[in-house]
Amino acid sequence: MPNTINITKPTVIIVFGGNGDLTKRKIIPALYNLFLENRLPEKFAIIGTSRTEFKDQKYRDLLLDGINEFSRTGKAKKEDWAKFSEKITYQASNIKDVGSYNEFADKISDYKKEWKEDISTLYYCAVSPDLFCTIAENVSKSKLENNRETTRMIIEKPFGRDLESAKTLNAKLLTIFDEKQIYRIDHYxxxxxxxxxxxxxxxxxxxxxxxxxxxxxxxxxxxxxxxxxxxxxxxxxxxxxxxxxxxxxxxxxxxxxxxxxxxxxxxxxxxxxxxxxxxxxxxxxxxxxxxxxxxxxxxxxxxxxxxxxxxxxxxxxxxxxxxxxxxxxxxxxxxxxxxxxxxxxxxxxxxxxxxxxxxxxxxxxxxxxxxxxxxxxxxxxxxxxxxxxxxxxxxxxxxxxxxxxxxxxxxxxxxxxxxxxxxxxxxxxxxxxxxxxxxxxxxxxxxxxxxxxxxxxxxxxxxxxxxxxxxxxxxxxxxxxxxxxxxxxxxxxxxxxxxxxxx
The missing domain is CATH 3.30.360.10 (Dihydrodipicolinate Reductase; domain 2)
Structure with a gap:
């Protein structure tokens, strides 16, 4: 990785599959540890989403349980968690309903007004692979950000089931995002x-x-x-x-x-x-x-x-x-x-x-x-x-x-x-x-x-x-x-x- 990186731009991270095992075990503990080490932008927000209805505080409590169990830094200190968790909100949504994405767009608009700066937007697809294209299509159809320089889509494996399905998925995603916007994760x-x-x-x-x-x-x-x-x-x-x-x-x-x-x-x-x-x-x-x-x-x-x-x-x-x-x-x-x-x-x-x-x-x-x-x-x-x-x-x-x-x-x-x-x-x-x-x-x-x-x-x-x-x-x-x-x-x-x- 480059020796110098720019992490100053305000960032909003939307986690699709926000109530899933991957989010609780890996994604949120990772973001929390980056926060502890001052590696995240000063202005950031995390929006978790899934079908399940949660109040913000209930959702934060579930994520705290994941951090206490899976974080490499051990159980969260009360004051550290308070500062981090205030950046987390939750929105119940139907991934297949484009209307939900417009609600995300309204939240992002509020952050932009509050921060008075341009932002980076990250869409993390911690969901079943058959929903990757659905999310991409609805991002395109909605009011959500898709700036080629500051919008990124994170995709977990498996990327396709075989060669033909991988080609189809790539082709579909590349009609909506540039290659430089797509981050296909292999945790190894x-x-x-x-x-x-x-x-x-x-x-x-x-x-x-x-x-x-x-x-x-x-x-x-x-x-x-x-x-x-x-x-x-x-x-x-x-x-x-x-x-x-x-x-x-x-x-x-x-x-x-x-x-x-x-x-x-x-x-x-x-x-x-x-x-x-x-x-x-x-x-x-x-x-x-x-x-x-x-x-x-x-x-x-x-x-x-x-x-x-x-x-x-x-x-x-x-x-x-x-x-x-x-x-x-x-x-x-x-x-x-x-x-x-x-x-x-x-x-x-x-x-x-x-x-x-x-x-x-x-x-x-x-x-x-x-x-x-x-x-x-x-x-x-x-x-x-x-x-x-x-x-x-x-x-x-x-x-x-x-x-x-x-x-x-x-x-x-x-x-x-x-x-x-x-x-x-x-x-x-x-x-x-x-x-x-x-x-x-x-x-x-x-x-x-x-x-x-x-x-x-x-x-x-x-x-x-x-x-x-x-x-x-x-x-x-x-x-x-x-x-x-x-x-x-x-x-x-x-x-x-x-x-x-x-x-």
Whole structure:
């Protein structure tokens, strides 16, 4: 992000889905923490809206409960909450009724008269994806602000259900808003460690000469979850893990690892480089899906002494569901830097532990000059980027163990975020919302980027939807996934790297 940002312009934030879980858990706690750190404009207002009828004070009380439970800074102090909450109002509305939007316009007009300044207007769509276009159309039809320089629309994933629906959604939104007004949020890109990967790569001379096919053997990107689908059965059974995680989160992580250095940190130049990666990913042709991708669905099992149901027995899941809760796949990026180097991606639910990390596995030394004993064979160097629950970047190197013999041992060079208190490190939504307010799109996906990501996964998605897996469920809860996922990487001579718990 730029070193200097303008957050002085008065700002009104309208949150559609203002009574939803995302608003209470993420959006309002993020805005509150930005307020505590004096990162918000001096003049701002938050308008929450949903169908439910609330008085302003009742709505504020519900949001306070969310902050007390989910904010990284802990329970709100009475005086801080009083100053912040006075900026919050609530308006019951029907998103499909353009008349409600005119009421928002009247509120904004009142703020403009009170502040005697031009304002920025943010429309946050914390709602079902099928309502994105409805909101955009009604903004256009009503008296609401749509200044190309100061009006922004924030959209949560999923952005489309497939390539065609993403193209349709993009086309519709771009008839109403300019691309520079649309902020498609992927919260993974706002995580502190993920942001630091680009600094680690491009601000250090030592890394760039090593960051290529000459020195790197393969790359692993893993996002594993211990939980099941919980109360999201209805959504998840119509989406699956490929849509829910790989098309957005994991492919974005791949882009950050594989991208070429941009000329500078301009938002479009950074996103250009990411699009280049997606377009360079080797297309998976019909007939080769089974050799490049694996799917799984969890069965029942025991987690922390408690019996948990199989996916097909979860609430709102079809009893014969063919939806995958696990996916692993191999991609190649066909360019000069990465030709022939495999990128392995995996993600799933009800796995052994919740963990997100990227492994850069370097090649072995070309010649072993030490004694031909197992303890003296140097291990290949490895760069481990831990995203969550631990936040660290670790470089594994070989070193001599103290003593009379030449015995090698792996040592870690670690940049560890755990030395910082929880309150010091901003949540992803804080970073992303501050960027929206300041007009910085670097960490947000552009239309062509979204469509390019869908193009990558569509052959797999189409094949899985048209070919039912007769082996589901094929991995028990509290495991590392289906056996054929191990076979996918083992046939290339590698194995999935599962990080130990932090001591």
């Amino acid at each position: 890109l706002g995580k502190e460690v993920v942001q630091n990967v680009m600094a680690f790569r491009f601000a250090n001379t030592i890394m760039e000469p090593l960051w290529n096919r000459t020195h790197i053997e393969h790359v692993q990107i893993s996002v594993t979850e211990k939980i099941g689908v919980e109360d999201r059965g209805s959504y998840f059974d119509n989406a699956g893990i490929l849509r829910d995680m790989i098309q957005n989160h994991l492919l974005q992580l791949l882009c950050i690892i594989a991208m070429e250095p941009p000329i500078n940190f301009d938002a479009d130049l950074v996103r250009d480089r990411k699009v280049e990666v997606l377009k360079a990913i080797r297309k998976i042709v019909p007939g080769s899906v089974d050799s490049m991708a694996v799917r799984g669905q969890y069965g029942s099992g025991w987690v922390e002494g408690k019996e948990v149901p199989a996916y097909r027995d979860e609430l709102d899941v079809k009893p014969d569901s063919n939806t995958e809760t696990y996916a692993a796949m191999k991609f190649y990026v066909d360019n000069w830097r990465w030709q022939g180097i495999p990128f392995y991606l995996r993600t799933g639910k009800r796995l052994f532990k919740s963990d997100s990390h990227i492994i850069i596995q370097f090649k072995e030394v070309p010649h072993n000059m030490f004694q031909n004993q197992e303890r003296n064979i140097p291990k290949a160097n490895r760069l481990i980027i831990s995203i969550q629950p631990d936040m660290a970047i670790k470089f594994q190197l070989e070193s001599k163990t103290p003593g009379l013999e030449m015995t090698l041992n792996t040592v870690d060079m670690v940049f560890d975020y755990s030395g910082k208190t929880k309150g010091d490190s901003p949540e992803a939504y804080e970073t992303l919302l501050l960027d929206v307010i300041s007009g910085d799109q670097t960490l947000f996906m552009r239309a062509d980027q979204v469509e390019a990501a869908w193009e990558v996964v569509m052959p797999i998605l189409d094949y899985w939807e048209n070919n039912k897996n007769a082996d589901f469920p094929n991995y028990p809860a509290n495991s590392w996934g289906p056996e054929n996922a191990d076979a996918l990487i083992a046939k290339d001579g590698f194995h999935w790297i599962n990080l130990p718990d932090k001591k």
